[in-house]
Amino acid sequence: MPNNNGNSKEPARISNAVIKRLPRYRRYLAELRKKGVEKVSSNELSRLMGYTASQIRQDLNNFGGFGQQGYGYNVNDLYGEISGILGLDRNYKMVIVGAGNLGQAIANYTYYYKTGFIVDAIFEVNPKMIGLRINDRNVLDYEDMVPYVEENKIDIGIICVPKENAQEVADKLCFAGVSGIWNFAPVDLEIPPHVSIENVHLSDSLHSLAYHMSKR
Amino acid sequence: MPNNNGNSKEPARISNAVIKRLPRYRRYLAELRKKGVEKVSSNELSRLMGYTASQIRQDLNNFGGFGQQGYGYNVNDLYGEISGILGLDRNYKMVIVGAGNLGQAIANYTYYYKTGFIVDAIFEVNPKMIGLRINDRNVLDYEDMVPYVEENKIDIGIICVPKENAQEVADKLCFAGVSGIWNFAPVDLEIPPHVSIENVHLSDSLHSLAYHMSKR
Structure with missing residues (x-):
């Protein structure tokens, strides 16, 4: 099991359950990016990933609220944001x-x-x-x-x-x-x-x- | 993720969190068995595994209460019981x-x-x-x-x-x-x-x- 250092100094305190799901979100967003998809709604992500749309909104609200009513999420932005949170913006x-x-x-x-x-x-x-x-x-x-x-x-x-x-x-x-x-x-x-x-x-x-x- | 079929017909309904920990208990019990250890207390398991003793008692109480006050758990019995629950008593x-x-x-x-x-x-x-x-x-x-x-x-x-x-x-x-x-x-x-x-x-x-x- 990963060490859970509860004393993170990052702005938002994101629960371990959400962190565990982030790599999966990132994987699906990478697929969408590859297909040239620019935006995606929580309902579409729900159909793809099997989580409920409300769960998805809750998860993604944890780190900034870039989902826009009636527009959805910008795939590139969300991918970049999640990559940063996961520490994947470096080598x-x-x-x-x-x-x-x-x-x-x-x-x-x-x-x-x-x-x-x-x-x-x-x-x-x-x-x-x-x-x-x-x-x-x-x-x-x-x-x-x-x-x-x-x-x-x-x-x-x-x-x-x-x-x-x-x-x-x-x-x-x-x-x-x-x-x-x-x-x-x-x-x-x-x-x-x-x-x-x-x-x-x-x-x-x-x-x-x-x-x-x-x-x- | 494994499919969670919530409609198990087994006697006890064991939470997924406990199930996820059972293979780890079984691994430690297997090591103890190999060393010829016959009984183990929740405190000893706690030192070995890093869970609290009360967490261990709670987990193991889920399926029969073969822990005896002042004696602890019979390593063989507990190993066999957990193996059965995990479906490891067959090929x-x-x-x-x-x-x-x-x-x-x-x-x-x-x-x-x-x-x-x-x-x-x-x-x-x-x-x-x-x-x-x-x-x-x-x-x-x-x-x-x-x-x-x-x-x-x-x-x-x-x-x-x-x-x-x-x-x-x-x-x-x-x-x-x-x-x-x-x-x-x-x-x-x-x-x-x-x-x-x-x-x-x-x-x-x-x-x-x-x-x-x-x-x-």
Whole structure:
């Protein structure tokens, strides 16, 4: 779970529930932009996204009221505003730790889909992989990770190692100065309070699916 | 997001918030079991997991009250009970669609970590990959997926294809009779109401991380 630092200094205090929905709004707005759509009403967004129109108005009212009665929302403005709130109006430098299938999948994914999130290098312990290139990025020796992260001012460390090694990797990344950890290892990590963490617990997601299936 | 069918016929009506926490409880109980721990108090669970003891008691009271004053919870019983509630007291047959890095990572992950969730086969359109074996599983022609899913009574389809193809894959899986979809494509899919879906939206997770970092 992400650390919730309740002491945000931003103008509006937006609830975590709304924050969780913002990336989804942004995704739909990006699609509309791509199609050349310039404005969209809460009713249209409701049809697309499945939230009620009143929920959408409530959510979007949280940060300025650029919805106009009888006009709707300006797609570009709203997209830009949400991007800013999510901290997506800047670039993030990242390293991937673990060059196995998962690490490679994340490297592919960010390379093709995530502008603004740039993988600088991939670190690995397996000597057979060190020196390879994946999506134009070098696979480097895990031993050299700490100085690399320090010197290159890396923002985010992506943990794609077995769960037994995940805490040690997290400790080193935090020591080297990352401010965010994106963790794919199936374990809860301890990190210092000034570092943000987001876990992708595949296991929890699969179990949640099983629960919903078994309740039908 | 998973479909929430509010009309569960199970004895207790457990809130979605609690359900979301159950896999995490189960993970910690599994670790305790592995270490040979037989009983655990809400205070000990609190120290391990970071929830308050009163939150833990409230959560676990939802399904029978096997916590005993001064004794705590029987680790095995609690693990079994939670497994049952989550639908993990049975096996699930799964197919993976898309044998790229992500599909292979999921195949590895389920093979090594997820007893009870068995990948039967992996389907792929790329002729160079058809016929290969990944973790003892055959990579089969995507063209043959529908009859295979029907004949082998597959429960869950795992979508690891590019987002442009994800809806078509979901349609075929649902037509062929799966009751659950585990979707890794960065797109919201339309599925019939009798099928459960769980999305792993990497993009949303990364954006949530960026948000928490930018607010510090």
